[in-house]
Amino acid sequence: MSIDRLSSSLYDAIKKVFRSSVVDEATVKELVRDIQRALLQADVNVQLVLGISKSIEDRALKENVPQGISRREHVIKVVYEELTRFVGEKNVPLKVEAGKKFVLMLVGIQGSGKTTHAAKLARYLQKRGLKPALICADTFRPGAYAQLQQLAARINVPIFGDPKAKDPAKVVSEGLKHFPDKDIIIVDTSGRHKEEHELIKEMKNLEKNIKPNEVMMVIDGTIGQQALIQAKTFHEATPIGSILVTKLDGSARGGGALSAVAATGAPIKFIGTGEKVEDIEQFVPSRFVGRLLGMGDLETLLEKVHDAEIKVPQKKAKAILSGNFTLTDMYEQFEAVKGMGPFKKVLQMLPGMSRDVPDDMLNMAEGRLEKWRVIIQSMRPEEKENPKIINSSRARRVARGSGTSEKDVKELLKQYAMMRRMLKMMKRKKGKLPFMGGMGGQGFPKDFK
Numbered sequence: 001m002s003i004d005r006l007s008s009s010l011y012d013a014i015k016k017v018f019r020s021s022v023v024d025e026a027t028v029k030e031l032v033r034d035i036q037r038a039l040l041q042a043d044v045n046v047q048l049v050l051g052i053s054k055s056i057e058d059r060a061l062k063e064n065v066p067q068g069i070s071r072r073e074h075v076i077k078v079v080y081e082e083l084t085r086f087v088g089e090k091n092v093p094l095k096v097e098a099g100k101k102f103v104l105m106l107v108g109i110q111g112s113g114k115t116t117h118a119a120k121l122a123r124y125l126q127k128r129g130l131k132p133a134l135i136c137a138d139t140f141r142p143g144a145y146a147q148l149q150q151l152a153a154r155i156n157v158p159i160f161g162d163p164k165a166k167d168p169a170k171v172v173s174e175g176l177k178h179f180p181d182k183d184i185i186i187v188d189t190s191g192r193h194k195e196e197h198e199l200i201k202e203m204k205n206l207e208k209n210i211k212p213n214e215v216m217m218v219i220d221g222t223i224g225q226q227a228l229i230q231a232k233t234f235h236e237a238t239p240i241g242s243i244l245v246t247k248l249d250g251s252a253r254g255g256g257a258l259s260a261v262a263a264t265g266a267p268i269k270f271i272g273t274g275e276k277v278e279d280i281e282q283f284v285p286s287r288f289v290g291r292l293l294g295m296g297d298l299e300t301l302l303e304k305v306h307d308a309e310i311k312v313p314q315k316k317a318k319a320i321l322s323g324n325f326t327l328t329d330m331y332e333q334f335e336a337v338k339g340m341g342p343f344k345k346v347l348q349m350l351p352g353m354s355r356d357v358p359d360d361m362l363n364m365a366e367g368r369l370e371k372w373r374v375i376i377q378s379m380r381p382e383e384k385e386n387p388k389i390i391n392s393s394r395a396r397r398v399a400r401g402s403g404t405s406e407k408d409v410k411e412l413l414k415q416y417a418m419m420r421r422m423l424k425m426m427k428r429k430k431g432k433l434p435f436m437g438g439m440g441g442q443g444f445p446k447d448f449k
Contacts, residue, residue: 003248006255007292009038010083014076014293023072028060031075042255043224048086056082080289087258088285092242092267094214098130102184103176103210106244107203107234108218110191113246115144117218117272118188119151120280121244124270125184126157133182135175136161137168137206140190148188155277158182168202169209176210187212200237207238214241216269219257221247227257231266246272249279327384330416331376371404372412378402387413 013034020027032053039049059078065071096102104121106114115138122132134152136159138144145161152159160175172187179185187210190202207215217240219227227245234240243261248271261268268283376384378401383390390398395409402409 003042003255003292006038006042009041010035010292013038014079017072017075020072023070023075025061028057028075031060031079032057035079039255039259043257044255044259045225045228048259052082052086076293080286080293083289083292084285087288088268088283090267091282091284091286092269093282094125094242094269096125096130096184098183101180101182102214103187103212104184105187105189105206105210105212105215105238106218107189107215107238107240108191108220109199109230110141112191112218112220113272114138114191114218115148115188116151116277117244117246117270117280118148118186119155119157120272120277121270122152122157122184122186123155123277124280124282126155130183131181132157132184132186133175133179134159135172135179135185135187137172137175137187138190139165139168139171144188144190151277169206172206172210200233203234203237215239216242216244217266218244218246219261221245221257221272224257227261231261235266240266242267242269244268244270244272245283248272249274327376327379327387327416330419331373331384371402371408372415374402375399375404375409375412387416 013031016034017023017027017031035056036049036053039052040046056078059082060075063074063078065074069077094104106118108114118134122134125132134148134157136145136148138148145163148161149159158179160171160178162171162174165171168190175187176185187206189206190199215238217231217234219230221227223230231240231243243266245257245261245268248258258268268285270280271283271288273279273281375398378398379390383394383398390409390413392406395406395413399406399409
């Protein structure tokens with residue numbers, strides 16, 4: 001079962017409790033059975049499932065209900081706390097400080113996603129004001145350096161490596177000297193499907209020579225319970241300080257991987273949630289479980305809003321405040337929304353919204369925004385800055401250029417006009433908008449219908 005399906009199953013189980021007229025022993029036992037079924041289908045180890053279900057049942061039935069909350073709320077609280085404990089309980093952040101060099105060594109087998117997530121981690125830390133650098137210590141896989149180099153160029157992060165080198169310890173040693181002023185240096189190491197003995201030997205040698213501040217194991221979330229074997233094998237070779245679980249974007253048997261890794265005692269610090277370089281987030285057990293149960297995750301949502309925020313130059317901000325709201329400004333807002341990820345993921349972070357909006361409605365809204373982005377891209381600069389000049393012939397040209405219809409172009413322009421009217425009205429009512437100011441109204445040409 002995928003993470004999305006696990007979340008849906010757990011949410012449905014919780015919803016039954018909310019809809020029950022009375023929360024008695026029978027209600028609790030049914031809830032526990034539903035949770036057991038969901039976790040087993042998500043490839044969680046049977047013994048772990050039995051342990052957590054027993055804890056939930058015992059606490060829900062035997063604990064005294066605290067003052068100020070109902071039995072129903074107490075049962076939900078117990079489920080939330082036990083699932084949080086189940087996947088790690090505590091949040092253990094990466095202790096990186098500006099001005100202090102921190103060496104992070106990534107380990108894991110080939111195909112786990114080390115190289116792409118080395119770049120994702122660098123980008124994540126870069127957006128938080130730190131200066132990262134990458135070292136390619138994978139001297140085994142052909143093309144490893146070229147792949148990391150391409151990713152590094154995309155996010156503007158420096159990289160060190162030697163495609164012809166045979167000694168990874170020497171490469172890392174030279175790389176550390178090459179980056180004396182970086183806050184964090186991420187070392188991407190080799191991985192193999194075969195010759196595991198040689199791989200473990202290499203990891204031991206690397207760890208001994210470079211003495212990293214932390215060893216982070218990268219595990220493919222799709223392997224389920226096998227993650228436990230991998231984590232234990234690597235932990236015996238080099239003390240694993242943390243875990244990064246990849247591919248938790250809907251298709252993974254993530255429940256099995258997360259629970260198996262948590263059983264090793266090594267904290268999960270990051271999870272990969274998609275294919276884009278931005279699709280990585282700090283793993284906070286309480287937030288993750290909150291999303292699973294449909295309770296939302298406002299803190300992560302606010303972080304995504306901050307990451308996607310478009311910095312507006314002071315000169316441009318003054319122009320907007322004077323009433324010059326253009327289609328270019330509107331396009332930038334679409335880009336900001338897109339930068340936060342798919343609508344479904346964003347809604348999962350809103351309490352009460354994660355499971356109540358039909359997928360077809362989400363897809364329609366996301367499709368419309370994407371269509372409007374393409375339409376604006378197909379306009380000439382003067383049309384973006386002054387949409388009132390877009391008459392019927394211009395609209396036909398824009399529609400042809402964007403692969404849409406005139407109706408789609410008119411819908412965008414009507415939406416734009418509506419936003420301007422709304423902002424203008426808000427300015428009249430409140431005097432001044434805190435974020436943008438009022439917008440003067442501009443009509444469209446008379447022949448545009």
